[in-house]
Amino acid sequence: ALLRLASLAYYPITFTFTTLKSPLIKDFDDLLKLCDDPEKNPFLPFYLERIPPLMEACKPELVGISITTASQMVGGLTLSRMLRRLYPTIHLTLGGRHMLRLGQSLRELPGYFEAFCNSIVMGSGELALEALISGLKEGRSLESVPNLLRVDAGKVMESDREENIPITEVPAPDFSDLPLEQYLSPTPIVPLRLSEGCYWGKCTFCSRYDTRRFATITPKTAVDQMEDVQRKFAVSAFAINDDCLTPVYLEAVAKEILARGLHVGISLWCKPVAQFTADRLQLLARAGVRLVRWGVETGHPRILKLMNKGTDLEETREVLLASSRAGIWNHATMILGFPTETLEEARETIAFLDRNQDRIHSSILFQFSLLSHSYIVRNPGDFDIVNIDEPLTPFSYEHPFECRSGMNREGFDDFWRWAARHRVDTIYGHPLWYYLRNREYLLLYAARYGRKHTAQWKVCVKGHIVFKAGDRLEIMVKRPEEIPAQLLDMISGLIEAGGEVGLSWIRENLRDAFLIGFALEEGRVVGTLTHKRPKEKYLKYLRKKTDLDLTGYLERGYTYLRPEYRGRGIADRILKALMQGSPGRSIYITIRMDNKDAIALGLRNGMKLAARFINERTGHEIGLFTSTSHTA
Numbered sequence: 001a002l003l004r005l006a007s008l009a010y011y012p013i014t015f016t017f018t019t020l021k022s023p024l025i026k027d028f029d030d031l032l033k034l035c036d037d038p039e040k041n042p043f044l045p046f047y048l049e050r051i052p053p054l055m056e057a058c059k060p061e062l063v064g065i066s067i068t069t070a071s072q073m074v075g076g077l078t079l080s081r082m083l084r085r086l087y088p089t090i091h092l093t094l095g096g097r098h099m100l101r102l103g104q105s106l107r108e109l110p111g112y113f114e115a116f117c118n119s120i121v122m123g124s125g126e127l128a129l130e131a132l133i134s135g136l137k138e139g140r141s142l143e144s145v146p147n148l149l150r151v152d153a154g155k156v157m158e159s160d161r162e163e164n165i166p167i168t169e170v171p172a173p174d175f176s177d178l179p180l181e182q183y184l185s186p187t188p189i190v191p192l193r194l195s196e197g198c199y200w201g202k203c204t205f206c207s208r209y210d211t212r213r214f215a216t217i218t219p220k221t222a223v224d225q226m227e228d229v230q231r232k233f234a235v236s237a238f239a240i241n242d243d244c245l246t247p248v249y250l251e252a253v254a255k256e257i258l259a260r261g262l263h264v265g266i267s268l269w270c271k272p273v274a275q276f277t278a279d280r281l282q283l284l285a286r287a288g289v290r291l292v293r294w295g296v297e298t299g300h301p302r303i304l305k306l307m308n309k310g311t312d313l314e315e316t317r318e319v320l321l322a323s324s325r326a327g328i329w330n331h332a333t334m335i336l337g338f339p340t341e342t343l344e345e346a347r348e349t350i351a352f353l354d355r356n357q358d359r360i361h362s363s364i365l366f367q368f369s370l371l372s373h374s375y376i377v378r379n380p381g382d383f384d385i386v387n388i389d390e391p392l393t394p395f396s397y398e399h400p401f402e403c404r405s406g407m408n409r410e411g412f413d414d415f416w417r418w419a420a421r422h423r424v425d426t427i428y429g430h431p432l433w434y435y436l437r438n439r440e441y442l443l444l445y446a447a448r449y450g451r452k453h454t455a456q457w458k459v460c461v462k463g464h465i466v467f468k469a470g471d472r473l474e475i476m477v478k479r480p481e482e483i484p485a486q487l488l489d490m491i492s493g494l495i496e497a498g499g500e501v502g503l504s505w506i507r508e509n510l511r512d513a514f515l516i517g518f519a520l521e522e523g524r525v526v527g528t529l530t531h532k533r534p535k536e537k538y539l540k541y542l543r544k545k546t547d548l549d550l551t552g553y554l555e556r557g558y559t560y561l562r563p564e565y566r567g568r569g570i571a572d573r574i575l576k577a578l579m580q581g582s583p584g585r586s587i588y589i590t591i592r593m594d595n596k597d598a599i600a601l602g603l604r605n606g607m608k609l610a611a612r613f614i615n616e617r618t619g620h621e622i623g624l625f626t627s628t629s630h631t632a
């Protein structure tokens with residue numbers, strides 16, 4: 001909120017700890033204006049105050065500025081522009097992933113190029129920088145510097161040499177010039193890079209489609225680097241931001257970490273494939289993996305196939321469950337609005353998050369972007385795309401497009417607003433992780449407090465207070481007719497999210513129930529249990545299966561408690577309230593015999609096993625528990 005308030009002074013620019021957004025920048029003219037405007041650009045006064053003393057102290061002849069993401073563009077280019085004006089004799093070179101895009105646009109615009117820098121390193125910088133330094137020192141032409149764009153006699157010239165050091169020969173990162181203690185973090189988190197490229201490289205939406213070149217440093221070298229950085233900089237949190245590493249490679253890294261007894265906390269990006277077995281995930285967790293950002297992408301099988309992710313939803317669920325059981329925090333990245341996606345399919349993605357909350361602890365939603373170099377841009381017909389335009393600004397990788405099928409723009413915008421709200425309000429209930437914004441902080445929380453505790457912290461949005469799930473709980477029991485429709489919808493939605501019961505009759509059965517128990521916190525239903533009036537047909541079925549006549553009994557069912565509320569006796573509290581509201585009534589409940597938690601809850605609260613039978617449809621063994629004595 002404070003940053004939003006501070007942003008007002010620079011309206012219409014908004015900034016957070018990690019981003020700066022400006023609707024003012026549509027082209028290079030706008031960018032140049034903003035870089036020179038101390039009234040609208042918060043970076044400029046800051047640099048003008050802080051940079052000159054540093055330049056005086058160092059007297060550099062060459063300054064390199066790396067711009068790796070779009071959010072660093074204004075900060076990075078304001079700095080280079082200011083240095084260019086104040087120190088015209090210094091050679092300024094720009095590099096980083098985002099400069100690849102800007103460099104391509106600036107090729108045609110030597111005037112703008114010169115406004116910001118003398119040269120741009122396109123791609124890997126190690127060899128280019130070395131050659132640039134010696135070229136400048138010896139006063140040689142820069143023609144032979146590899147991977148370099150520069151202006152010569154008013155023309156942008158490109159080096160005809162492309163040279164890269166293979167990842168296997170890149171030395172360990174050196175953070176010695178960074179004031180790590182000044183970062184807004186209780187302990188430093190440093191990035192490590194173990195590979196280049198992506199081993200899969202086939203997702204149709206990805207700009208890395210078919211880059212082919214995939215290489216890793218050896219697991220031993222990876223852990224050497226970790227150990228080295230840890231020793232020199234007292235760092236124990238590592239963000240391994242590689243596009244996608246294989247399970248086998250990660251296993252080898254984990255074994256190396258364990259063999260050396262290193263104590264580290266690690267975050268990774270991974271693709272949920274079956275090779276992430278339970279054993280492997282346990283091993284990764286033991287080695288210090290605390291947070292994995294999984295490319296789940298969608299909850300709908302047709303869309304997943306179109307994405308060519310090489311994953312399967314059932315397999316994904318199993319991997320995520322095994323990962324969660326290993327104690328790893330699972331963060332899922334999801335894409336909505338994929339070409340041809342219908343509203344029902346997009347809703348299925350949101351329902352997937354809801355149904356799998358026990359294993360997807362946090363998630364992020366992205367609107368689909370049609371990226372340059374992706375398979376879809378090159379094969380639009382496969383995705384019903386009829387028209388692709390050039391990106392709207394020279395800084396963008398995203399192409400506007402028209403698709404003949406799926407949601408239209410308006411329909412998607414409505415859905416997106418609903419989905420964003422529903423995810424935070426209903427699925428996760430304003431969790432602390434959502435307000436951390438920066439996922440690296442989540443690594444610190446997961447490493448220090450563990451997955452379970454981190455998931456329990458909530459934010460009361462009105463008062464900006466952090467509290468533990470369950471601390472502000474109200475337990476209620478009501479007849480269905482006493483429950484407002486909106487609340488009944490929430491209860492029904494929660495039962496659906498539980499996923500253990502048939503969905504078709506939930507609402508009708510709730511309306512016909514004897515008594516509904518539920519737990520409310522901050523206006524969100526987080527747990528429920530119901531005493532239903534059983535259907536005659538079902539009683540006959542049970543009689544046939546067990547020989548028990550349960551006429552006059554109430555059936556207990558529709559039991560579900562959000563994962564972060566489990567283990568705090570909340571289900572017992574709802575159950576006790578429900579029993580108090582049903583005096584003198586006999587109760588039965590059917591439970592799968594492998595559902596240990598539900599059985600324990602029943603037994604703790606006076607239910608006894610009366611019979612067992614097999615459900616032919618599912619093959620599961622079912623226990624029939626009653627509140628009155630029968631012989632099992």
Ligand code: SF4
Nearest residue numbers: 198201202203206243
């Ligand atoms: S989305 Fe991830 S897994 Fe797919 S090609 Fe891109 S980097 Fe690789």
